[in-house]
Amino acid sequence: MRKIIIGVMGPGEKATANELQNAYALGKLIAQQGWILLTGGRNVGVMDAASNGAKSSNGLTIGILPSGNQNGISEALDIAIFTDMGNARNNINVLSSDVVIACGMGAGTASEIALALKGNKKVILLTDDEESKVFFKKLLPENVYIVESVVDAIATAKAIL
Amino acid sequence: MRKIIIGVMGPGEKATANELQNAYALGKLIAQQGWILLTGGRNVGVMDAASNGAKSSNGLTIGILPSGNQNGISEALDIAIFTDMGNARNNINVLSSDVVIACGMGAGTASEIALALKGNKKVILLTDDEESKVFFKKLLPENVYIVESVVDAIATAKAIL
Amino acid sequence: MRKIIIGVMGPGEKATANELQNAYALGKLIAQQGWILLTGGRNVGVMDAASNGAKSSNGLTIGILPSGNQNGISEALDIAIFTDMGNARNNINVLSSDVVIACGMGAGTASEIALALKGNKKVILLTDDEESKVFFKKLLPENVYIVESVVDAIATAKAIL
Amino acid sequence: MRKIIIGVMGPGEKATANELQNAYALGKLIAQQGWILLTGGRNVGVMDAASNGAKSSNGLTIGILPSGNQNGISEALDIAIFTDMGNARNNINVLSSDVVIACGMGAGTASEIALALKGNKKVILLTDDEESKVFFKKLLPENVYIVESVVDAIATAKAIL
Numbered sequence: 001m002r003k004i005i006i007g008v009m010g011p012g013e014k015a016t017a018n019e020l021q022n023a024y025a026l027g028k029l030i031a032q033q034g035w036i037l038l039t040g041g042r043n044v045g046v047m048d049a050a051s052n053g054a055k056s057s058n059g060l061t062i063g064i065l066p067s068g069n070q071n072g073i074s075e076a077l078d079i080a081i082f083t084d085m086g087n088a089r090n091n092i093n094v095l096s097s098d099v100v101i102a103c104g105m106g107a108g109t110a111s112e113i114a115l116a117l118k119g120n121k122k123v124i125l126l127t128d129d130e131e132s133k134v135f136f137k138k139l140l141p142e143n144v145y146i147v148e149s150v151v152d153a154i155a156t157a158k159a160i161l
Numbered sequence: 162m163r164k165i166i167i168g169v170m171g172p173g174e175k176a177t178a179n180e181l182q183n184a185y186a187l188g189k190l191i192a193q194q195g196w197i198l199l200t201g202g203r204n205v206g207v208m209d210a211a212s213n214g215a216k217s218s219n220g221l222t223i224g225i226l227p228s229g230n231q232n233g234i235s236e237a238l239d240i241a242i243f244t245d246m247g248n249a250r251n252n253i254n255v256l257s258s259d260v261v262i263a264c265g266m267g268a269g270t271a272s273e274i275a276l277a278l279k280g281n282k283k284v285i286l287l288t289d290d291e292e293s294k295v296f297f298k299k300l301l302p303e304n305v306y307i308v309e310s311v312v313d314a315i316a317t318a319k320a321i322l
Numbered sequence: 323m324r325k326i327i328i329g330v331m332g333p334g335e336k337a338t339a340n341e342l343q344n345a346y347a348l349g350k351l352i353a354q355q356g357w358i359l360l361t362g363g364r365n366v367g368v369m370d371a372a373s374n375g376a377k378s379s380n381g382l383t384i385g386i387l388p389s390g391n392q393n394g395i396s397e398a399l400d401i402a403i404f405t406d407m408g409n410a411r412n413n414i415n416v417l418s419s420d421v422v423i424a425c426g427m428g429a430g431t432a433s434e435i436a437l438a439l440k441g442n443k444k445v446i447l448l449t450d451d452e453e454s455k456v457f458f459k460k461l462l463p464e465n466v467y468i469v470e471s472v473v474d475a476i477a478t479a480k481a482i483l
Numbered sequence: 484m485r486k487i488i489i490g491v492m493g494p495g496e497k498a499t500a501n502e503l504q505n506a507y508a509l510g511k512l513i514a515q516q517g518w519i520l521l522t523g524g525r526n527v528g529v530m531d532a533a534s535n536g537a538k539s540s541n542g543l544t545i546g547i548l549p550s551g552n553q554n555g556i557s558e559a560l561d562i563a564i565f566t567d568m569g570n571a572r573n574n575i576n577v578l579s580s581d582v583v584i585a586c587g588m589g590a591g592t593a594s595e596i597a598l599a600l601k602g603n604k605k606v607i608l609l610t611d612d613e614e615s616k617v618f619f620k621k622l623l624p625e626n627v628y629i630v631e632s633v634v635d636a637i638a639t640a641k642a643i644l
Contacts (some may be wrong), residue, residue: 086390134616246410406574417551
């Protein structure tokens with residue numbers, strides 16, 4: 001009965017146009033696989049773009065919000081989980097995802113990758129940030145997958161599951 | 162796009178036969194309204210019974226788990242959110258529910274009612290524990306609804322939403 | 323090496339003059355025992371009064387704050403722990419206290435008592451709220467101690483430790 | 484009245500002999516400055532070594548524990564804060580530290596550095612892991628300080644405070 005959940009993590013306010021495009025495409029493809037999309041739930045950046053992508057293909061979207069109220073929530077969420085625990089909710093994001101895809105890089109995203117690895121989760125990195133790939137790949141090689149495209153990310157997720 | 166979420170809270174291992182029956186019926190009726198059921202997600206007591214009830218009518222079930230891994234999860238969950246934060250997850254349970262229904266009473270349930278009231282959520286009490294009704298009704302009268310049956314609980318939830 | 327920690331919980335903005343007076347006296351007596359005082363750390367109500375009481379006798383004061391920054395902190399804290407997790411921090415308050423003393427009553431305080439009982443902690447109730455005493459005493463009789471004065475509360479804590 | 488808190492973060496079970504030695508020295512020097520030492524509180528690795536170092540110079544030691552009970556606690560803690568929230572407590576570690584010193588590297592440590600940067604905290608890196616220095620320094624240059632020795636770490640902390 002349990003559904004597969006794919007977490008897409010990435011920058012909020014600082015996301016680049018390319019990251020937003022990738023996030024939207026990831027959300028769309030995740031939905032098309034019949035997987036549930038999980039994000040940090042805010043109405044900005046990779047979270048919002050991925051959720052909108054998933055909804056464009058009638059996927060189910062979950063947001064694990066840092067806040068305890070309705071402010072700043074993505075309009076593209078089906079299910080809003082309010083944690084009121086700020087960035088500590090990043091640990092819930094990754095523990096609840098069968099696979100974590102990092103789309104872009106930033107301090108929040110780095111914390112999610114690190115917490116995922118600490119929790120022995122598999123993480124797929126799709127980012128232009130070369131230093132992050134070198135660092136995380138060395139940190140826990142067998143759990144880190146580096147991909148070059150959205151299509152690769154989905155194929156890798158499929159292989160991992 | 163956001164779906165309505167009804168939280169059903171109640172005892173785990175110590176739930177009575179009557180509470181389990183009520184929880185199952187609550188889950189079933191919640192699903193029949195098209196609402197999502199949210200529980201604490203474990204495979205015992207009111208959480209498990211409500212989730213099974215919801216699934217019996219093809220509802221969608223979310224569990225907010227105290228643990229960080231697969232042990233002790235209800236088989237009747239569609240979506241498992243792993244918090245790994247023990248009873249502190251009770252705050253997430255209530256903040257994420259549009260209405261909270263307490264089915265039975267115990268220390269964990271009491272904490273959820275109190276956290277719900279602290280967060281200005283509406284709480285419906287369905288329990289034989291008279292002292293809890295007197296206490297919580299006095300604590301925040303305008304947010305506490307005392308009901309005598311599962312059907313009353315659902316009707317009250319509908320009126321609140 | 324580990325020091326004894328006594329948690330004093332109670333209303334914030336809504337604390338009565340009597341509760342504030344009791345909280346100050348509790349903090350003072352806790353410090354005089356050589357115990358550390360733990361509160362919710364905000365600059366209002368029972369938290370603030372107890373912390374000021376402890377400092378008046380050169381005690382050590384810890385505040386477990388709901389916020390992630392300096393706003394609203396009691397001036398009487400030696401050690402500020404910033405959780406940024408709102409009322410979910412109430413579980414940390416009680417798990418970290420060797421004994422919990424509830425001074426007054428409210429939704430937040432009720433959540434702390436309930437979480438303490440869920441975690442099998444001993445709780446001392448000093449409050450005019452009769453309904454809360456009846457409810458919590460019935461909920462877990464062997465862990466709940468009802469006292470009538472600050473001096474009784476401290477004597478009871480000493481007996482429990 | 485508020486005391487200065489320095490967080491020392493680093494590997495647990497996998498800490499190297501050199502990291503343990505540095506951690507002990509850091510704890511000792513932190514105590515000698517009159518600062519409070521904050522760690523993750525467990526009885527292994529950098530946490531335990533730093534706490535023992537601080538106690539060797541009569542410092543005050545706080546541990547923010549991932550667990551909710553006494554198992555696995557460092558003997559060198561004066562104050563144990565039980566979160567029962569696993570690695571999500573890493574956010575509390577860094578939010579509660581005036582300066583964070585990373586001594587060594589690992590997934591947990593990386594999550595703490597990232598969460599610290601997300602929360603706009605200053606982080607001092609003392610590690611042989613070159614890739615981590617390159618990555619984090621690029622991520623938020625103005626908040627990351629790279630040092631080559633324990634003495635440098637303390638001097639840098641002093642300059643930051």
